Amino acid sequence: MKQKLFYIPILLFLFIGIVTLYNETHAINNPVILSHIEGDNVFALEELEDNIYIIFGGNRIINNEDPLLFSRNKIEIKTLYKKLIIEYASSGNILTTIDVDGSLTISTTDFASTGVIEFRSLNSSFDLDMFGEVYLYFEKSEEISKPPIDLKLIVDVNHPEGIEDINSLFIAWDNYDGDITHLIDVEVDEYTPNKTKTGTYLVTLVVADSSNNTTRLNYYITVKDMDAPVVEKPNDINISYTKTLSMDELIMDIVATDNYSTNIDITIESQNYEQTPNVVGSYTVIIKVDDNEGNITFVERTINVIDDVAPVIDGKFEYKITTEDTLSINEIINGLIINDEVDKDLLVPYIISNNYNLNQKGDHELLIGVKDKFNNESTRKITITITDEIAPVFYIKIPPIMIHQNTTYHVDELLELIESKMAFKLDNLTINLNEYTHNENKPGIYRIKLSGYSVDERIDIETFIRVNEQILEEEPIKDTKHTNYLLVVLGASVGLGLTSITVIWFIKKRRVL
Secondary structure, three states, X not given: OOEEEEEEEOOXXXXXXXXXXOOOEEEEOEEEEEEEEEOOOOEXXXXXXXXXXXXXXXXXXXXXXOHHHHOOOEEEEEEOOOEEEEEXXXXXXXXXXXXXXXXXXXEOOOHHHHOEEEEEEOOOEEEEEOOOEEEEEEEOOOOEEEOOOOOEEEEEXXXXXXXXXXXXXXXXXXXXXXXXXXXOEEEEEOOHHHOOOOEEEEEEEEEEOOOOOEEEEEEEEEEEOOOOOEEOOOOOEEEEOOOOOOHHHHHOOOOEEOOOOOOOEEEEEEEOOOOOOOOOEEEEEEEEEEOOOOOEEEEEEEEXXXXXXXXXXXXXXXXXXXXXXXOOHHHHHHOOEEEOOOOOOOOOOEEEEEOOOOOOOEEEEEEEEEEOOOOOEEEEEEEEEEEOOOOOOOOOOOOOEEEEOOOOOOHHHHHHHHHHHOOOOOEEEEEEEEOOOOOOOOOEEEEEEEEEEEOOEEEEEEEEEEEEOOOOOXXXXXXXXXXXXXXXXXXXXXXXXXXXXXXXXXXXXHHXX
C-alpha cells in the first residue's frame, strides 16, 4: 500500500491514496520521505506542531557524542519543503539552513574518522562538525497544503488563464516515488471551451505512480466577472419645492456600462428625499448598480430642493386722486401685502422707478419690487391718476382800507367800514380774524378775515387795513412880494376871462339877429 498526495502551492493540499511503508522507508502524512540507503534504521521522522523533525536513535536531539553516530549510516530525504534547519537545542539559535532542492542525503559514514555529519543536496552541501546538541527539522510551509474535496478556483472572465497555467498550481506527491507532478494528466476539461463565459466548470486530474496506483482530483473553475459596473457620476438635480421627483426619474438618466454583463439593474438603495419632497434643502440618494454577476457599484446623487417662486405682492395697484388730495409713496407701499410660502421673514418692498408728482395732474407710475432670501424677485406697477375736479372760482376785489393812526375803529365800526367798501351784500357778515384791533395806533398792514352767506353758501372774504402814520403840517411863512405878484396874475386872468365871455356872447347874439 502506498500514499499519494496532490499538492497545490499557495495554501492548497490534498491527501490522496493509501499509506504503504517499506521497512527501509519512513513517511508521514506530509510531503516528506526518508529512505535508508546504508546502515541501520536509526533515522526516522516525527511531526510536532509546525515542524517535522529528523529523529536519530529515537531522540529529537542529536548529540555529537552519541555512539550511534560512529556506525555507518546514510539516508535520503525527498520532500517538497525547501529548507532543512539545524538549531542549537540549548539556546534555540539557528546554526544553519540548508537548501533541499527536492532531495537531501545525510551521511555519518565518515564520522568515526572525521567527526563530521555530511549534508548534500543538488545545489548545497554542509558539514556539521563538533556541534554539541542540535535539532534537525523542516518547517511546515504555507506554500503548500492539501486542497479541499470541493475545491473551487476563480478566474477573471476578462483575463482567463489557460488550463495548463491553472494545473501548474497542483503537485502530485507519492510516498515512494516522491514528486510525480510531471505525470499529471487532464481527464476532464469543461473549462477551456467556456473560459470566456461566466459559470462553474469541472476539471478532473489523474495521476499514477510507478506501481500504477491511480488517483483522481476533481476541482471546479468558476469563471467570474470580477469588475463592477462603471457608472458616470450623475449630475445634481435642482428641483422646485412646488414639484415632486419620482424615484424612477431619479435613476432614468444614470449611465452605467459593464465589461461583461448586458443585464444591468439600477435601483435605489437608500434615500431621504421622498419623505419631505417639498421642503427646501439638500437630499442624498444612494443608487445601486448591479451587473447580476455579483458586482455592485454604488453612486451618490444629490437632490437640491430649491425655492424658485417669487413673493406675491397683493394690495391696491390703482389710485385715482384729485389735485386737492394728499397721497404719499409711503402710504402706497404700506398698503401692500407681501406673501412668500417659504421665506417667512419680513419682506420689505423697494422702489425700482418712480415718476409720481403729487402736484401734477395726469397718469403716474410707481414700480415696486421685493425679493426673498433666495433672490426671487417680484415687481408690480402701481398707477396713480391725478385729476383736477375743482371748478374755477370768481373773486371780487375789495380795495384796501386806509386809516390814520389817530383814528380808531371798534369792531362794529370796522365791520360797517368794510361792508361799505364791498360791492355786494352778504348776510351774517362776521369777522373771523382781526389783526387790526389792539394795533389801531400802530402804522402797518393788518389782515382781516370775514365770512358771510349768500343764500346758503358760505363765502370767505379777506382784506387788509392799512394804518398810516399821521404827519403834522407846519405854519407857512408869508411872502408879501410873492403875494402881490399872485394877486396881479389872478386879476389879469379874471379880466381876460370876463372879456372872453363878453365877446362870445356878442357874437352869438349878432348871429341870432
